[in-house]
Amino acid sequence: MKAFIEGMPKAELHVHLEGTLEPEHIFALAQRNNIELEYNTPEEVVAAYDFHDLPSFLKIYYAAMNVLCEEEDFYELTYQYFEKAAADKVVYCEPFFDPQGHTSRGVAFETIIKGIRRAQEDAAKNLDIESNLIMCFLRDMSAESAMEHLEMCLPYKDWIIGVGLDSDEKDNPPSKFEAVFARAREEGFKLTMHCDVNQKDIHGHIRECLDLIKVDRIDHGVNSLEDEELIQDIVDQGLGLTVCPVSNRFVVQSLTSNEIREMLNRGMKATVNSDDPAYFRAYMNDNFIALAEEGNFSQEDLVQLSRNAFDIAWLSDDKRQKYITKLEQYAAS
Ligand code: ADE
Ligand code: ZN
Secondary structure: HHHHHHHHHHEOOOOEEHOOOHHHHHHHHHOOOOOOOOOOOHHHHHHHHOOOOHHHHHHHHHHHHOOOOOOOHHHHHHHHHHHHHHHHOEEEOOOEEEEEHHHOOOOOHHHHHHHHHHHHHHHHHHHHOEEEEEEEEOOOOHHHHHHHHHHHHHHHHHHHHEEEEEOOOOOHHHHHHHHHHHHHHHHOOOEEEEOOOOOOOOOHHHHHHHHHHOOOOEEOOOOHHOOOOOOOOHHOOEEEEEEEEHHHHHHOOOOOOHHHHHHHHOOEEEEEEEEEEHHHHOOHHHHHHHOOOOOOOOHHHHHHHHHHHHHHHOOHHHHHHHHHHHHHHHHHH
16 A cells, blocks of 8 residues: 555645755754754754644744745755655645745745745756645735735746635634735636634634635635535535645544545545645655555545545646546556
């Protein structure tokens, strides 16, 4: 099973580039950029990774990203993630980035996006991994700041396929960003939003994603299974859900394998993703392998999960078909 997973072509649709910042890299960048750290070794950093809910994770995540300052830093971050993803047979990726986590510290938007873009181009050439970037707004910041960043990104519109919404969900519903997402839609962006696991008002947040924002997919969305009407609408719309098993384990002490099984049974387009792999210490294959073990998933189930990701990816139909053919050939062999 492990070898089957390792060789299977995959698409990753829910990974925060800042969540791929490895402890050793935090140290190297801190030194290069003259930033003082609270820790003395990368091991001490990992020892401090004591997450049990979203706020306790975000606190450490935002503190660490302070070491990202120059275009080269964003390039290295992104390229090093692609190296790991390519080794895991990820052939297509739609990574998130959080510009407000950097512009709020005085880093120019141009610096961030140019570094990421150059890494995407080099990864396509050298690693044969194709990618399209998603810009996330931080939902615990204001709608005005989100709108400013939407306008800031317009000169680079061709480098961004869609917009998302992440960070602390408590009391920050989708409706807070209705105007921002309406404008993003007008500008031609695809739309997604986090509906993180077990958040306050989560069923209402998922409902707003469907009816008010009219998202093209949902990140996480596991709690939709607790509401028959949500399930029905998600199935009817063929809406994708980007589920992150190991990330979920930090919140619900399970890889949500029962929930993912239920989604497959109900015809919901569930996918497997790594979320913040440097923090949760699990990249794509680690997520698939742990999930297959906990949930006793068959090869057919795993192929279905991978197929779902290509199905819901923001790709042209001919590219989508190319990847699905590759996956089918792998499964048949
Ligand atoms: N930002 C980075 N990772 C996140 C997650 N899992 N949920 C919400 N915001 C995030
Ligand atoms: Zn996420």
